[in-house]
Amino acid sequence: xxxxxxxxxxxxxxxxxxxxxxxxxxxxxxxxxxxxxxxxxxxxxxxxxxxxxxxxxxxxxxxxxxxxxxxxxxxxxxxxxxxxxxxxxxxxxxxxxxxxxxxxxxxxxxxxxxxxxxxxxxxxxxxxxxxxxxxxxxxxxxxxxxxxxxxxxxxxxxxxxxxxxxxxxxxxxxxxxxxxxxxxxxxxxxxxxxxxxxxxxxxxxxxxxxxxxxxxxxxxxxxxxxxxxxxxxxxxxxxxxxxxxxxxxxxxxxxxxxxxxxxxxxxxxxx
Amino acid sequence: xxxxxxxxxxxxxxxxxxxxxxxxxxxxxxxxxxxxxxxxxxxxxxxxxxxxxxxxxxxxxxxxxxxxxxxxxxxxxxxxxxxxxxxxxxxxxxxxxxxxxxxxxxxxxxxxxxxxxxxxxxxxxxxxxxxxxxxxxxxxxxxxxxxxxxxxxxxxxxxxxxxxxxxxxxxxxxxxxxxxxxxxxxxxxxxxxxxxxxxxxxxxxxxxxxxxxxxxxxxxxxxxxxxxxxxxxxxxxxxxxxxxxxxxxxxxxxxxxxxxxxxxxxxxxxxxxxxxxxxxxxxxxxxxxxxxxxxxxxxxxxxxxxxxxxxxxxxxxxxxxxxxxxxxxxxxxxxxxxxxxxxxxxxxxxxxxxxxxxxxxxxxxx
Numbered sequence: 001x002x003x004x005x006x007x008x009x010x011x012x013x014x015x016x017x018x019x020x021x022x023x024x025x026x027x028x029x030x031x032x033x034x035x036x037x038x039x040x041x042x043x044x045x046x047x048x049x050x051x052x053x054x055x056x057x058x059x060x061x062x063x064x065x066x067x068x069x070x071x072x073x074x075x076x077x078x079x080x081x082x083x084x085x086x087x088x089x090x091x092x093x094x095x096x097x098x099x100x101x102x103x104x105x106x107x108x109x110x111x112x113x114x115x116x117x118x119x120x121x122x123x124x125x126x127x128x129x130x131x132x133x134x135x136x137x138x139x140x141x142x143x144x145x146x147x148x149x150x151x152x153x154x155x156x157x158x159x160x161x162x163x164x165x166x167x168x169x170x171x172x173x174x175x176x177x178x179x180x181x182x183x184x185x186x187x188x189x190x191x192x193x194x195x196x197x198x199x200x201x202x203x204x205x206x207x208x209x210x211x212x213x214x215x216x217x218x219x220x221x222x223x224x225x226x227x228x229x230x231x232x233x234x235x236x237x238x239x240x241x242x243x244x245x246x247x248x249x250x251x252x253x254x255x256x257x258x259x260x261x262x263x264x265x266x267x268x269x270x271x
Numbered sequence: 272x273x274x275x276x277x278x279x280x281x282x283x284x285x286x287x288x289x290x291x292x293x294x295x296x297x298x299x300x301x302x303x304x305x306x307x308x309x310x311x312x313x314x315x316x317x318x319x320x321x322x323x324x325x326x327x328x329x330x331x332x333x334x335x336x337x338x339x340x341x342x343x344x345x346x347x348x349x350x351x352x353x354x355x356x357x358x359x360x361x362x363x364x365x366x367x368x369x370x371x372x373x374x375x376x377x378x379x380x381x382x383x384x385x386x387x388x389x390x391x392x393x394x395x396x397x398x399x400x401x402x403x404x405x406x407x408x409x410x411x412x413x414x415x416x417x418x419x420x421x422x423x424x425x426x427x428x429x430x431x432x433x434x435x436x437x438x439x440x441x442x443x444x445x446x447x448x449x450x451x452x453x454x455x456x457x458x459x460x461x462x463x464x465x466x467x468x469x470x471x472x473x474x475x476x477x478x479x480x481x482x483x484x485x486x487x488x489x490x491x492x493x494x495x496x497x498x499x500x501x502x503x504x505x506x507x508x509x510x511x512x513x514x515x516x517x518x519x520x521x522x523x524x525x526x527x528x529x530x531x532x533x534x535x536x537x538x539x540x541x542x543x544x545x546x547x548x549x550x551x552x553x554x555x556x557x558x559x560x561x562x563x564x565x566x567x568x569x570x571x572x573x574x575x576x577x578x579x580x581x582x583x584x585x586x587x588x589x590x591x592x593x594x595x596x597x598x599x600x601x602x603x604x605x606x607x608x609x610x611x612x613x614x615x616x617x618x619x620x621x622x623x624x625x626x627x628x629x630x631x632x633x634x635x636x637x
Contacts, residue, residue: 161362167326168359170346172373172424182372186363 032242040232053239060236066223070204073135073219077142078200085150085195093158111148119212126213133215141209146199157191197255277302277428277460278323283332285318292318294484305454305461307471310481316464320430324353337427352421353430357437358413360405367401369416373424391419411442422457431463435470447473468508480504502634505554512601514553515636518545526633528553531596532574538628550636557604559630563623572627578620592622
């Protein structure tokens with residue numbers, strides 16, 4: 001008797017997966033839904049379709065200011081953190097360092113300290129040193145938070161490719177700097193992109209540190225938080241949220257595409 | 272060979288922590304030679320090679336390439352190129368890109384460079400593979416690309432780190448022949464590192480056998496195999512049976528040695544280093560013992576034993592022979608010249624082993 005093993009049966013794992021995805025994405029989908037809803041109140045039933053919240057969003061200069069603050073800080077943090085992470089990853093994976101293990105775990109500490117503790121201690125430090133609160137202090141604290149992430153990503157990328165590739169480049173006549181650009185950089189590029197995206201995202205939606213260390217010049221999360229007191233502002237924030245959601249979707253897709261067309265690094269065995 | 276060293280090591284030492292990887296090595300490699308550094312893993316051979324390439328710096332001593340001291344020269348400015356153990360083909364470039372990598376500063380025009388790359392591809396028999404990427408190449412092809420990438424630079428010395436280690440047996444044997452031909456064709460000095468004694472014997476003009484950071488002996492393959500100078504070398508290269516003996520008489524250019532299993536033997540003294548009563552090893556290769564399966568008439572140069580475990584290897588058979596005065600069995604290799612399925616009728620069969628005096632090697636014993 002012939003058996004059809006490929007007949008579709010609803011199995012437990014599939015149901016689990018569908019529930020899981022629904023649970024994650026359903027709340028997020030309320031954002032665009034209500035951003036087109038012609039009502040200040042976020043309740044069902046829905047009223048008419050409208051674009052006025054988007055119009056409001058586009059014309060709110062406060063919001064733009066906060067958005068650009070966040071982008072500014074996020075870009076600076078992403079670039080600096082990735083550079084530091086790359087240098088640290090190179091040092092950790094390529095040189096015989098004394099106390100390498102404890103050094104790495106020391107740098108990783110901000111990953112495990114509760115952010116609020118970090119925020120309070122930084123605030124104490126900054127006020128003791130009489131440094132005025134500004135986007136600079138926010139950026140500095142974000143850098144502290146992001147470097148461990150960059151390091152983790154880039155160390156795993158650097159460990160994944162063979163040191164003898166760099167030696168081969170030097171053997172073929174290139175100095176350390178050109179070797180970095182012709183061999184190391186192209187091979188770790190996907191890691192660099194991943195680090196840039198992740199650290200930008202972390203900085204962009206970081207709230208606690210920004211709350212403690214910013215002045216009157218807010219980043220976007222601080223602006224959103226302070227707007228919650230004014231119900232009329234909320235639909236415009238939903239519109240902004242929906243826009244950011246769509247943009248992130250494209251950015252992540254682009255990054256994934258970039259990663260896939262990047263170099264496949266083969267797993268190398270130890271010598 | 273004329274004395275024109277292209278590389279010389281002068282009392283070179285290198286330690287990693289407490290481990291002396293290379294210990295006071297003196298070595299000269301002649302221009303145009305195919306030279307092997309042979310030894311078990313951890314003997315310092317790779318460190319020696321990497322010091323020539325510039326990836327390791329000697330703690331003391333001097334290395335010169337073509338009569339120039341190179342201690343302070345970084346790897347990128349040394350006139351040598353290396354084929355890495357895992358070939359280190361750049362994964363983000365195709366074959367042409369890999370081969371052209373080192374030619375950035377060559378000053379060649381684009382068309383001239385392309386012509387050179389084509390020539391090199393032809394040399395390593397990879398015409399038509401220029402556009403392939405590393406992951407689309409087999410192990411043997413990768414090795415060819417690694418060779419091409421180094422040879423196009425026309426180095427004074429080509430360094431090869433376990434060049435055939437990653438290939439399977441058939442391909443390895445084929446590449447051995449090709450490497451040898453290639454070296455003769457390009458006329459560049461090849462210095463290579465291997466732990467595989469067969470590879471070293473097949474490829475090299477001369478071999479340096481290393482152990483624990485020291486060079487034990489430098490000689491041609493035949494010299495090392497037939498006339499090794501120490502028990503370590505004799506044991507490391509091929510198989511060898513050792514019999515403890517004592518010199519009873521050393522005069523008139525002859526040595527008389529008494530041994531347990533071989534009895535009294537008398538052989539010409541090639542050098543005068545053995546005095547009377549000095550302790551020696553008498554050694555013989557397994558294939559130089561001739562097994563006789565019926566009792567011989569003449570018992571000179573014959574010892575009797577019983578056959579122990581055996582192994583059939585196709586072209587030859589190996590079997591152990593137990594001797595009455597010796598705990599450890601000795602190894603005998605027999606060429607399977609006849610097509611016979613069961614030459615050995617089984618364990619405990621009586622056998623007489625015959626040797627000729629010329630086949631014996633006398634080595635110092637502490």
